[in-house]
Amino acid sequence: MGRATEIVSILILIALSLQRALPISSFSYTTQGFEESAASRNLKQERDHAHEVHCSRERSRAAWKVIEEYLMPFVEQELYQISSSCKLHPDNDLFRDQEQHKIHVDTNEWQCGYCKKSFFAEKFLDQHFDNRHNNLLNVSHSKCLADLCGALHCDLVMNSRAPKAKCNPVAAVRNRHLCESLADSCFPVNRGPSASRLHEIFLHQFCDAHTCSGGGKPFSRGGLDNALLVQGVTICLTKKLLEQMYSFQENLKDQMSNALMTNWLPGERIYF
Numbered sequence: 001m002g003r004a005t006e007i008v009s010i011l012i013l014i015a016l017s018l019q020r021a022l023p024i025s026s027f028s029y030t031t032q033g034f035e036e037s038a039a040s041r042n043l044k045q046e047r048d049h050a051h052e053v054h055c056s057r058e059r060s061r062a063a064w065k066v067i068e069e070y071l072m073p074f075v076e077q078e079l080y081q082i083s084s085s086c087k088l089h090p091d092n093d094l095f096r097d098q099e100q101h102k103i104h105v106d107t108n109e110w111q112c113g114y115c116k117k118s119f120f121a122e123k124f125l126d127q128h129f130d131n132r133h134n135n136l137l138n139v140s141h142s143k144c145l146a147d148l149c150g151a152l153h154c155d156l157v158m159n160s161r162a163p164k165a166k167c168n169p170v171a172a173v174r175n176r177h178l179c180e181s182l183a184d185s186c187f188p189v190n191r192g193p194s195a196s197r198l199h200e201i202f203l204h205q206f207c208d209a210h211t212c213s214g215g216g217k218p219f220s221r222g223g224l225d226n227a228l229l230v231q232g233v234t235i236c237l238t239k240k241l242l243e244q245m246y247s248f249q250e251n252l253k254d255q256m257s258n259a260l261m262t263n264w265l266p267g268e269r270i271y272f
Contacts, residue, residue, distance in 0.1 A: 183207065
């Protein structure tokens, strides 16, 4: 009887020990799983933040549109090479390579130049770039063309129908300072006549309008259409002038020939 009692007591003790051990083991397993899950989340967040871009694609696109339409025609006329250190240079546009890999097939069809996928609108292609080809962006350098929007009047090309906001004197001074620093760094007046002329054009085209006193208007020198018109008129006038010069030369030659023939004596040679 005593032997049986001892065996029962031992079994009860073992059962109690197992009952206490199981929650601890379960808790340990749960804690380990939680730690592994947290580590996975942190790793994913690190991957996400590795390619996180703090630069507006839309405003960068607007800034490039302004540069291309209201500045580059004058730069090309002067045959001027913008330095890569200039913030207006295409290499300093974070999204330039992706923008160049956009294929506008038709009105409602945009195609990715990297993987050839098609989309109904440009905004969906932009989302595709952000989700699938974000790793192609070079985020190692601080290159955001959108940062220049204040100086370049991007809002005028982004939403021409938006009501005009009340002028902020502090913002006007800040944007004018940024604008003038761009003119100085991109078109140094000591770099030659072309740079000096472009410096003056840039000030009139962009900087003079940064005032609350009702001064100059943005893009006062016109844009691509005006530049092409001026170029066309210049070519026509040059062609007309050359034609007139050629006609004058031929008339002069004929008059000289007639004069010589009138005063010619038999036996003399005539030299032209």
